[in-house]
Amino acid sequence: MIEMQNYNKDLLKRCDYYSSSMTVASLDKGEDYRKLNGSYLALICTLQPFKGNHPIYHFEMKCQYDDVDEKYNTEVKIINTKGYEFEENRQLANLMRYIEFNEIVKDDVLVKEIDEK
Numbered sequence: 001m002i003e004m005q006n007y008n009k010d011l012l013k014r015c016d017y018y019s020s021s022m023t024v025a026s027l028d029k030g031e032d033y034r035k036l037n038g039s040y041l042a043l044i045c046t047l048q049p050f051k052g053n054h055p056i057y058h059f060e061m062k063c064q065y066d067d068v069d070e071k072y073n074t075e076v077k078i079i080n081t082k083g084y085e086f087e088e089n090r091q092l093a094n095l096m097r098y099i100e101f102n103e104i105v106k107d108d109v110l111v112k113e114i115d116e117k
Contacts, residue, residue, distance in 0.1 A: 038073025055083035
């Protein structure tokens, strides 16, 4: 799921809500829990979501012990469009810049295609 956010009040609670909704929707009543798919949530934020100016904040649940290999199947990435200058992936940085300023970086086919739609 990809969501655009233009305010950051209770952002992590909103992430919990969205990821829980995806989990519930992916399994019918009475189905085996092993059929659950993981969920992947990306929130694109136009306001600074947290302290610092990181381009992407990555959240995933992990066990605190290194000897446990089980993986929790939910990941959340919060993309901070204000951090476009620090994003190493040029195509993502160009998209972040487009969202932030409505500017198309020369020769970026993806952003140009998005702008035309």
